Amino acid sequence: MSNIRLMKPYITFDEVEAEFRAVFESGIFTRGHNVEALRKQLAEYTGAKHAFLMTSATTALWVCLKLLGVDKDDEVIVSDFSFPATANVVEDLGARPIFADVDIHTFNMLPEELERKITPRTKAVIFVDALGNPEGLTEIKAICEKYGLPLIEDAACGIGSGENGRRCGSIADLTCFSFHPRKLISSGEGGAITTNRDDWADWLEMKLMHGAKGLKGIAMDFVDYGYNFRLPELQAIMASKQLAKIEKIVDERNSIRQDYMTELVPLGFVPQKIGVNVRSNIQSLVFKVPEGCDRDALILALRGAGVETTIGTYAMSSGTYFMRKYANPQKNSTKLEQTTITLPCFDGIDLVKVAGSIKNVMR
Numbered sequence: 001m002s003n004i005r006l007m008k009p010y011i012t013f014d015e016v017e018a019e020f021r022a023v024f025e026s027g028i029f030t031r032g033h034n035v036e037a038l039r040k041q042l043a044e045y046t047g048a049k050h051a052f053l054m055t056s057a058t059t060a061l062w063v064c065l066k067l068l069g070v071d072k073d074d075e076v077i078v079s080d081f082s083f084p085a086t087a088n089v090v091e092d093l094g095a096r097p098i099f100a101d102v103d104i105h106t107f108n109m110l111p112e113e114l115e116r117k118i119t120p121r122t123k124a125v126i127f128v129d130a131l132g133n134p135e136g137l138t139e140i141k142a143i144c145e146k147y148g149l150p151l152i153e154d155a156a157c158g159i160g161s162g163e164n165g166r167r168c169g170s171i172a173d174l175t176c177f178s179f180h181p182r183k184l185i186s187s188g189e190g191g192a193i194t195t196n197r198d199d200w201a202d203w204l205e206m207k208l209m210h211g212a213k214g215l216k217g218i219a220m221d222f223v224d225y226g227y228n229f230r231l232p233e234l235q236a237i238m239a240s241k242q243l244a245k246i247e248k249i250v251d252e253r254n255s256i257r258q259d260y261m262t263e264l265v266p267l268g269f270v271p272q273k274i275g276v277n278v279r280s281n282i283q284s285l286v287f288k289v290p291e292g293c294d295r296d297a298l299i300l301a302l303r304g305a306g307v308e309t310t311i312g313t314y315a316m317s318s319g320t321y322f323m324r325k326y327a328n329p330q331k332n333s334t335k336l337e338q339t340t341i342t343l344p345c346f347d348g349i350d351l352v353k354v355a356g357s358i359k360n361v362m363r
């Protein structure tokens with residue numbers, strides 16, 4: 001059992017108790033003022049015109065693909081170094097995920113890979129902020145514009161990050177966030193979509209309300225079929241409290257990254273590159289292990305010493321399902337899956353213990 005976890009929640013029960021009590025007293029657990037307030041807060045924070053709350057980043061990505069009309073035999077180009085949800089949603093709609101390899105330093109989609117993989121069947125592009133880092137997003141957006149392709153940002157990890165002075169949520173055509181407990185904002189489960197497009201916002205408003213728009217007589221008018229992926233009131237309260245302090249959280253995590261670098265770079269660990277035009281939220285603090293180091297053995301030894309660690313993330317193309325179906329593994333992402341490690345990162349972390357454990361194992 002690890003006694004230093006990878007992540008700790010940035011929320012306490014004391015912070016939400018009064019508002020939770022009010023919800024219980026009112027009996028309004030869904031579609032209340034807390035949800036509406038969070039939508040406004042998220043739009044204001046990211047600089048996006050519209051924000052929609054969802055049950056997860058997975059449902060957010062899936063709905064965005066539905067919005068774009070992604071269907072059988074379409075292709076969607078995806079950053080390959082990601083949690084498999086990014087490609088699963090494409091696969092689920094009968095379309096084909098086209099895995100684009102990533103930069104070995106930033107871990108993000110390579111622009112030349114994107115251009116090389118565009119075909120007449122390409123319907124959309126999903127760029128992933130790998131581990132919270134959006135580096136290269138602006139360049140990928142410019143390429144998408146050149147080819148008339150819609151860009152979805154999988155910012156499941158990216159709340160609080162940005163590039164060239166703009167925040168994630170207002171750069172891509174559609175941005176999807178996650179509020180899972182491994183993220184900087186956690187509501188248990190949850191997610192969001194942001195966009196600047198009014199017509200897409202109208203579609204989302206209607207589809208996410210079971211297809212209802214306006215009234216027919218005194219009841220809802222179901223003008224289309226639709227869905228329910230709502231974030232409830234209690235979850236909205238939790239997310240709102242954390243969003244209010246996101247800048248401080250991001251600063252703290254960047255400072256922890258610097259401290260880790262001081263300890264680990266001399267041992268040969270190489271951090272994920274974060275460029276000068278990028279603000280990364282350090283959702284996962286990931287290093288490439290030193291040349292010759294047995295990464296799996298290191299993770300297991302650290303776990304044995306009570307320090308929770310895991311791999312960086314996945315080369316989706318190399319996973320059993322996608323490998324069996326498409327047999328198209330990507331070189332850099334596969335190497336990163338095998339040679340990266342995620343280390344604990346949260347306010348108050350005992351860095352001396354983590355670094356000491358690493359040094360003990362590496363001796």
Ligand SMILES: Cc1ncc(COP(=O)(O)O)c(C=O)c1O
Binds near residue numbers: 056059156178191
């Ligand atoms: C890049 C990426 N996309 C999508 C997801 C799925 O997010 P959720 O758990 O909110 O569905 C994750 C989860 O870790 C992720 O890291």
